[in-house]
Amino acid sequence: LWQEGIERGEWSCSYGGFCRRYNKWKATHKLSMRQTYKSGEKVFVDYAGMTVAVIDPASGESNAAQIFVGCLAASNYTFAEATESQALGHWIGSHQRMLAFFGGVPKAIIPDNLKAGVTEACRYEPGVNRTYTEFAQHYGVAIIPARPYTPRDKAKVENAVQMVERQILAPLRHRRFTSMAQLNRAITERLEPLNDREMKQYGLSRRALFERTDQPALSPLPPHRFVLAQWKTAKVSPDYHIQVDYHYYSVPYWYVSRRVNVKITEQVVEMFYEHQRIASHPRSALRYRHSTVDEHMPPKHWEHQRQSKDRFVAWAEHIGPHTQQQVEAIFESREHDEQAFRSIKGIQRLASQYGCERLESACQRANAFGMSGLRRLKSILSAQLDEHPLSPPTTPSGPEHENVRGTSYYQ
Incomplete structure (x- = not known):
């Protein structure tokens, strides 16, 4: 600036004089506003x-x-x-x-x-x-x-x-x-x-x-200390779980494939979707394990999860003693309980199709002849054999002969 002014003839002062004047001008434009602070603000x-x-x-x-x-x-x-x-x-x-x-x-x-x-x-x-x-x-x-x-x-x-x-x-x-x-x-x-x-x-x-x-x-301190939380974004996997530190936590199944915000504290893991909390779990340190809430599961998955021998036997007992006997016989004929689950679910379907009374009668007939299994019961019901009276078993009689001792000999 000083050199340009000299060339244009705008001033004839020395460079030192120009700097002193410039600094004096600059000080009048570099102003500071005094701040006033309220108490406790x-x-x-x-x-x-x-x-x-x-x-x-x-x-x-x-x-x-x-x-x-x-x-x-x-x-x-x-x-x-x-x-x-x-x-x-x-x-x-x-x-x-x-x-x-x-x-x-x-x-x-x-x-x-x-x-x-x-x-x-x-x-x-x-x-x-x-x-x-x-x-x-x-x-x-x-x-x-x-x-x-x-x-x-x-x-x-x-x-x-x-x-x-x-x-x-x-x-x-x-x-x-x-x-x-x-x-x-x-x-x-x-x-x-x-x-x-x-x-x-x-x-x-x-x-x-x-x-x-x-x-x-100053305002009073809150009664509880703030709990430090970490946040991350996670995509819900097809099994309706998200992963946090190698542990898997469930969310409602209808959020599958959506991105949710995860709040992680020392004790709790919470999931949020569009600023609404959709799930909360106690934090677990077990790696590669799952924390699943039943309400987060689809109805079919929930029913499958609840399958057990005791539940099936309790259902059969509600139908009748012959159905209970048939179900217990099916469990005894299988090496593992889960092998019997499908058969008994088929029997439950027969109860819905033919009614509980006819199923009880069919089980009575099958038990009388020492038969068990879904196919036997289905054959009895489809042929309507359950509606026929069950005749008592008869003892076959042989021809009369002096060499035949008869039943009285063995009593």
Whole structure:
């Protein structure tokens, strides 16, 4: 710009003079709006850029602990802790411990556009992770991500991060930590003096300002802790089950081939279709096993699942004693109970076709002649032999002869 102005004769000042004038003009256009925060309204959260090494004493491996920082807007009251990573589980866990540290819930949480919490960074309509949204609903708090590439939107936490790095992490840089618990104890020891130190701008410490402004305005904590859940999308297989960690859980059979959302917690697995819960199961650690609810099965599958010897015998007993005897004889003639199931289901069909009374009569005739099986009963009913009276068995008599002893000899 300076060179172009010299060539066009618009100014004759030196390059240094031009830069001084330009910076003076720029300062009048780079303005900042003073933010006024209501008590208990917002808490800003972010991770510090500085990490702390945690060394495993057994393997000697070093893990860079991530430092989570939260700061209440009205009082600057600060929370800090170390976690193993910035993954979703640690992100949500840090939020829970932060709110417990504050002893209440603000109206809104202002996070940075961290991938664990924000699925789509947008200036106007940012996307929030589903688990993070459920966490907010559980605590009754709003999630308002800061605008991307706009650090002034979260100046409070930027300043809090700077204070944590200078007042807590820097003095710990020469110490060796072998566990996350040991590191967090050290952070807590130095966090208390940070919150108790007087701020010159306010003439009060962060803790005193918190007790005067934010603390009375915070909403109470919910009675139950938030249960962290993972979400996945699964396609229902033809056997109306979906797979979670190599265990198979049933859903109603009419959702076969559809994609459902699966919510996985430590204790429960829930399935949702179009935001409606369609199934729920206790979570199982058994691999390659099935958890099936009878109501999820098609009627034919349900009837097949309920087949058993006791159920068939109970049905036959309801028809009559001769039918029960016939059914028991069929079971005794088979090596395995399931081999008799089809035969007895055929007998049940005969009862529907000919009626229970005729089936009982047919079974009586078959039992009298020592016959058993579906084909024998079907022949008796089709020939209407069950309607003929059953004559008592007769003893054949031989010719009279002096060498024939007769029945009286054997009595």
